[in-house]
Amino acid sequence: MDKKKLMIIEASPRAEKETTSALLADLAQNQIGSESMEVGRVHVRGALLKNAAEAEYTRMKEADALLIIFPLYFFCLPGMLIRFLQDYAVWLKEENTRSHANVYCAVNCGFPEPGINAEAARVIASFARQTGGVYRGGVLIGGGGMLGMQQQAPFVAEALKQIGAFFAEAGADVLSGGGKPFPHAVEVALRFPRKLYFMGGNFGWRSMAKKNGLKKKDLYARPYERA
Amino acid sequence: MKAAIIFDDDFNTEQSERIERALDGFFADKGFEVGKYRMAAKELAYCMGCFGCWVKKPGECVITDRIAELNRAQMNSDVVVFATPVVFGQFSANIKCVIDRWLPNMLPFFETRPDGSTMHPPRYKDYPKQIMLGYGANVSEDDRDLFTDITDNHRSNVEVLFWNESEEELRARLNQIQCKRIGGSL
Numbered sequence: 001m002d003k004k005k006l007m008i009i010e011a012s013p014r015a016e017k018e019t020t021s022a023l024l025a026d027l028a029q030n031q032i033g034s035e036s037m038e039v040g041r042v043h044v045r046g047a048l049l050k051n052a053a054e055a056e057y058t059r060m061k062e063a064d065a066l067l068i069i070f071p072l073y074f075f076c077l078p079g080m081l082i083r084f085l086q087d088y089a090v091w092l093k094e095e096n097t098r099s100h101a102n103v104y105c106a107v108n109c110g111f112p113e114p115g116i117n118a119e120a121a122r123v124i125a126s127f128a129r130q131t132g133g134v135y136r137g138g139v140l141i142g143g144g145g146m147l148g149m150q151q152q153a154p155f156v157a158e159a160l161k162q163i164g165a166f167f168a169e170a171g172a173d174v175l176s177g178g179g180k181p182f183p184h185a186v187e188v189a190l191r192f193p194r195k196l197y198f199m200g201g202n203f204g205w206r207s208m209a210k211k212n213g214l215k216k217k218d219l220y221a222r223p224y225e226r227a
Numbered sequence: 228m229k230a231a232i233i234f235d236d237d238f239n240t241e242q243s244e245r246i247e248r249a250l251d252g253f254f255a256d257k258g259f260e261v262g263k264y265r266m267a268a269k270e271l272a273y274c275m276g277c278f279g280c281w282v283k284k285p286g287e288c289v290i291t292d293r294i295a296e297l298n299r300a301q302m303n304s305d306v307v308v309f310a311t312p313v314v315f316g317q318f319s320a321n322i323k324c325v326i327d328r329w330l331p332n333m334l335p336f337f338e339t340r341p342d343g344s345t346m347h348p349p350r351y352k353d354y355p356k357q358i359m360l361g362y363g364a365n366v367s368e369d370d371r372d373l374f375t376d377i378t379d380n381h382r383s384n385v386e387v388l389f390w391n392e393s394e395e396e397l398r399a400r401l402n403q404i405q406c407k408r409i410g411g412s413l
Binding site for chain 1: 268277283302314319320323324330337344345369370376377382
């Protein structure tokens with residue numbers, strides 16, 4: 001049997017290498033890669049900043065499946081990712097071709113409620129429809145910012161286990177040819193008190209500002225106050 | 228009264244020309260001073276999620292390009308219209324870059340909305356009315372619904388309109404919106 005190819009589209013706009021998207025991409029690669037499945041990776045930020053998107057589009061076009069991993073920005077895709085996908089659709093049209101890939105996604109947001117990612121997953125479904133692919137489903141993750149920081153904590157380990165299970169199921173779905181039912185949306189929330197999450201987050205912002213030499217009142221600056 | 232209109236300069240079509248004509252007419256009739264901003268690809272850097280606008284230079288993006296001009300213009304207007312092509316049911320890339328980089332205008336903290344969802348609280352006591360005006364050829368019903376849901380399901384005090392091939396209809400819809408500054412959460 002020919003190996004199937006799955007391409008992980010890692011789409012954090014952040015400059016650092018250690019992002020939540022990178023963590024999830026590593027997890028996906030470990031869960032999905034096998035003798036029957038070749039897993040490749042596309043780094044969206046790198047591709048766009050190096051003007052190397054077209055080479056990646058060729059790899060994406062040849063893949064049997066795409067797994068798009070990204071953070072939520074203003075309740076939908078970050079500008080960087082929509083640029084990459086918008087231009088991919090134009091490229092396919094110019095090449096007079098269509099994708100045939102199964103499409104999956106993993107969306108994480110800094111707010112604790114995972115359902116807030118639902119519209120972003122629908123955007124990926126629309127992308128799949130309009131480029132010739134088939135949207136199969138996504139994992140919607142709340143409190144994503146904590147995944148990288150607290151990996152050993154039981155509530156994070158449990159969330160990562162659920163996310164890993166989704167990736168494994170996606171891999172099996174690709175290998176089976178997508179003939180079986182697949183969960184459309186899996187929500188993963190941290191089992192962590194919301195109040196503590198807010199307290200920790202709000203303390204974190206103040207602490208970071210302090211490290212940058214700012215005082216508490218500086219956080220509330222209004223540089224564009226109406227004249 | 229001031230209006231800021233943000234266009235995607237890479238989608239100049241007959242539709243966008245008609246939309247611009249309708250907006251020009253509407254705001255002229257109402258006596259608004261209008262600022263127009265046309266965003267092309269690579270005009271703005273992408274938001275890189277560094278949160279420098281919250282913890283290094285609060286209220287301002289740390290990337291020095293046109294965003295300071297755009298954010299100042301928006302925050303000093305009574306109404307802002309984002310005239311955006313609908314791409315896969317959301318904002319086009321050029322318009323989404325402007326929206327992403329609007330983040331400095333909010334505070335970093337977490338708060339709970341009346342409906343129980345999370346939000347970042349406002350930095351300013353009031354804001355321009357925001358209108359998301361979508362357009363495009365052959366936009367599916369699903370994508371129209373999604374374009375509306377992205378805003379309506381998560382934001383308050385932001386209007387969503389869709390171009391329906393009629394300048395008169397767009398002006399009538401705009402007439403139903405109070406184009407003035409608003410307070411509270413966004």
